[in-house]
Amino acid sequence: MHILVTNDDGVQAPGLLALAEAMRPLGRVSVVAPDRNWSIAGHAKTLSRPLRVNEVRLADGSQALSCDGAPSDCVALALMGLLDEKPDLVVSGINPTANMGDDITYSGTVANAMEAAISGLPAVAVSVDGLDSSCKTVEFAAAAHFGRRVVQQVIDNGLPLRVYLNVNVPCLPLGEILGCVVTRQGKRLYFDELIKRIDPFGRPYYWIGGDPPGGEGEADTDVGALAAGYVSITPLQLDLTEHHEIENLSRRQW
Amino acid sequence: MHILVTNDDGVQAPGLLALAEAMRPLGRVSVVAPDRNWSIAGHAKTLSRPLRVNEVRLADGSQALSCDGAPSDCVALALMGLLDEKPDLVVSGINPTANMGDDITYSGTVANAMEAAISGLPAVAVSVDGLDSSCKTVEFAAAAHFGRRVVQQVIDNGLPLRVYLNVNVPCLPLGEILGCVVTRQGKRLYFDELIKRIDPFGRPYYWIGGDPPGGEGEADTDVGALAAGYVSITPLQLDLTEHHEIENLSRRQW
Numbered sequence A, B: 001m002h003i004l005v006t007n008d009d010g011v012q013a014p015g016l017l018a019l020a021e022a023m024r025p026l027g028r029v030s031v032v033a034p035d036r037n038w039s040i041a042g043h044a045k046t047l048s049r050p051l052r053v054n055e056v057r058l059a060d061g062s063q064a065l066s067c068d069g070a071p072s073d074c075v076a077l078a079l080m081g082l083l084d085e086k087p088d089l090v091v092s093g094i095n096p097t098a099n100m101g102d103d104i105t106y107s108g109t110v111a112n113a114m115e116a117a118i119s120g121l122p123a124v125a126v127s128v129d130g131l132d133s134s135c136k137t138v139e140f141a142a143a144a145h146f147g148r149r150v151v152q153q154v155i156d157n158g159l160p161l162r163v164y165l166n167v168n169v170p171c172l173p174l175g176e177i178l179g180c181v182v183t184r185q186g187k188r189l190y191f192d193e194l195i196k197r198i199d200p201f202g203r204p205y206y207w208i209g210g211d212p213p214g215g216e217g218e219a220d221t222d223v224g225a226l227a228a229g230y231v232s233i234t235p236l237q238l239d240l241t242e243h244h245e246i247e248n249l250s251r252r253q254w
Helices: A014-026 A071-082 A108-118 A141-157 A222-227 A243-250 B014-026 B071-082 B108-118 B141-157 B222-227 B243-250
Strands: A002-006 A028-034 A053-057 A063-067 A089-095 A123-128 A164-169 A180-182 A187-198 A204-216 A231-236 B002-006 B028-034 B053-057 B063-067 B089-095 B123-128 B164-169 B180-182 B187-198 B204-216 B231-236
Touching (some): A002 A014, A014 A028, A014 A089, A028 A071, A071 A089, A108 A231, A141 A164, A180 B243, A204 A222, B014 B089, B014 B141, B089 B108, B123 B141, B222 B231
Parallel strands (some): A002 A089, A028 A063, A123 A164, B028 B063, B123 B164
Antiparallel strands (some): A053 A063, A164 A231, A187 A204, B053 B063, B187 B204
């Protein structure tokens, strides 16, 4: 079992090391990750310029590759032949903030799993809910533990083709987490605000600011599971069609 | 009716001007688009740095705003208060290549419509199939015509909340297009290839290369509709959950 470990926070992010260490008991681990932080990068592919790859060392001395493309470029390179042996499974994270609700469409962490699923590989994205108001410091130990459990389960029983898992872990000590539940994508509430400032030269610039997102906590969703102290495992897929509207819209005169 | 026109190819792309001109008969048009080409950018949000906005003129002399963020940042700024009046509808394009099958997850053109849908606005992405082997030169006239027809229909009859439309137009003269069909997302086939080259200083660099993507043309899909000479209108949504797997995966011991 050859496991590709990647992320969107950059190759030196502590969550990546925690995830790589959690995967080592399960097989051979290769790390390929972006050379800088690409949070909220979406699912990108870089065709306009060539990509560079460098050998680096993680904080535990282990070898990794960094790539100067987007997170999903790093996955694409790794799956297209950059590594001597093609990975069997891709794990992305550990992201220090949750990826729930519509976050999923922006998340580089999830986009890495999506990229793997497009290539036909099983994939798991792992995030910890570090923006939760009760979270004092983001600890990766519990998320690494559950990430390993989920990946072990995927190794043992597989995943349907083009299905990938989005795992969110509460920011709680391991002993306080109540277990895992399989959920659907819930509803994020965003409080983004346009903040206009003036630079020292009199010219305006804009921040996308505002309060951190909240969520509507229906029990069977990612948001609800985390609020109740459970790890959320959401099966995701690649078809964005709103199938329920096809018949309805077909009746219109276009 | 205040229509925001945007794209992912940059504010000076000819497809943007063709779309803006097509929308003018339908209402007030504001143009906010990225200051450079961001093709295949995915759904990004820039929180790590402030964004700049500049007044520019399109090739017809009309005023537009360019923004130095990702395409979806431009939409976010426009919807968060950058414009004096909030838009009622967002149209993105015209992209010079089709966005079908798994392209949808990478596409900045589609991500703009997704961003609008997250904000609760109706949105339409428009692309023309310029990579089709029978396409000599990419003409935007037919795509602009059908883009206007689709947007007019959305203005007249609305769209369900959080549903947005992905419109792909064959690269054919207007008179040769057979009409519009409502489709589901089809299957793209990718032929990406890792190309390794050596720079003048002896160091390797990598291109994501290979042949343009193909597709499996099932008749009720975007790929199939275009292959048969029809405009494809695919209703998309924001929920990536693979609902069919929730029950199945819930039975596993996680």
